[in-house]
Amino acid sequence: MFRTLSLAALLGFASLAPALYTDHGHHGVGHVHEVYTFPVNTSVENLAVRRTGQVLASIDPFCADPKPALVHEFEGYNSLLGIVEVEHDQFYVAAGNFSVFTLESVTGWWAIFHVDLSSFRTHENGSVKSAATVEKVADIREGELLNGLGIFSVEEGLIYAADSGSGIIYLVDVYTGDYWPAIQDPLTIKGAPLPSYPAANGVHYHAATQSVYFTNVAQEVFGRVPVSVNGSQAGAAEIIVQGSLYDDFWVDDAGNAIVAVYGNNNIIRVDVASGKSTVIAGNANSTELESVTAVAWGRTVRDRGSLYASRNGGVGSPKVVGGGIMRIDL
Template structure:
């Protein structure tokens, strides 16, 4: 969730000492590279990597879905624009080149009642020229509206081969909603105290990023500074057991799991930090602390042979005193 530094200061948000943003440090062998800025945004919110390696990014300050090429020589392209909304949050792919995006109108840290919707973006027949001209536009359609949504934020598919259902975190209500993208039907399937907002001392953002691996739902709670998991039914989406804490994560936003589900890389929003969690051991370490990770908010795995051991990070940079969204690549010396 993109939060301006001024809001941190206004609320007196205190970061723990391990998350100081002034130092540039990295784990041995890890390199960070800025890929490209995205004009028209003050920061990036979420991202999804296409099978061809192109990266789709959303922004909390824009109703436009952008595509960023891993090649720094190519400028970002507009993929789709969503009418009637001003902000985009979560994005997930359910079929090859068929993505779903959350759009809403924000006021402070809550959505305007009735403004939240889930949109389908079909890129299978779309085409954009190298100069950014749309030859065949993406097919964009509204799946459903959510009249009572608080702050729909993170999103993932319910199960690995499920092309019909997504899970969405409501950071305001502290709940998880299941949506059938074929029918538009939705229901709240998880409401747990570990997902809720419990303190007024920290920002009122509960469950944030979420991802499913096998029959476990992993999630970050920004307000409670925790990374946790809960076993779920892959048919109903409901919890089948208690929540288990995995690590303390300050200002944790969104994250990605390793392909085998044993590690997580979490973007800490504000401290300019990328944290790696060893899930079986319940340990964590900072693998990157750099100004390249300004307002880091989400992480995704590379999908081609050239970036198989790389992560893409949604972040920002400062250009002439103004923040602008920036995609950053982190190359690791070990398998992800």
């Protein structure tokens, strides 16, 4: 759900031994591999996979001894949440100040940054050989808790930014820094059954249905909302599935969503037409996907059939492990 780091970094990881898990009698089909684990009380929120196969940074995910590399420290910010790639090796991240322990966020301290990884290189020990170029795109002064990011238009440089505080989903022009509220619906704002929890969280545009898919942790909803050609809301949102703490996700062209379910420590596949869901990996009693937060597909020949998942690690709960990255071979 959230990542809070004393040093904000973009990370890369490697694979270890496999395990197979089940959930409430349903057998998951994914073999879960530990890629990299950070110390206890480190929370990993989101991830993105580069075309090279590196998990948003500098470490080959197939190496035997992964060493995370610090890409950039965002001075004045202690939290990085959403991450999205608009053009090749051109990533955008949401940065702000948020406590995963208290769920408190500082309004007015949220921004979108551009991270250019085209020149980023590291040595084998994880030290930086050639730095990334980082610049601020926009201060979202109204932002209460910027979370998930999703692409609307690569050509126009437009991305969605979900505000988990207000429930507003903004459109941000990453080339000009302009932004405006595009979506606000009764299903994207805070509400029952967990009104103190974050609202709109993950967000992804699906061109085939001209809809924006989203999760709302507070309302325990995974839903969608129609949008017009300019990306603004064009009708009422609808629920696809509800009843769990759905976090970030991926929607494919076949109409399937792969969703990280934070509260159940599992990953599910949802048929967005029928709302039917199937557990892919994890279960409520395992720690391998403890408080899983986001998923992303592998992008090389070696891992194209695999998912990478980030986990919070259960920060603040009785059952806590280090935040980290896992790989699920399907």
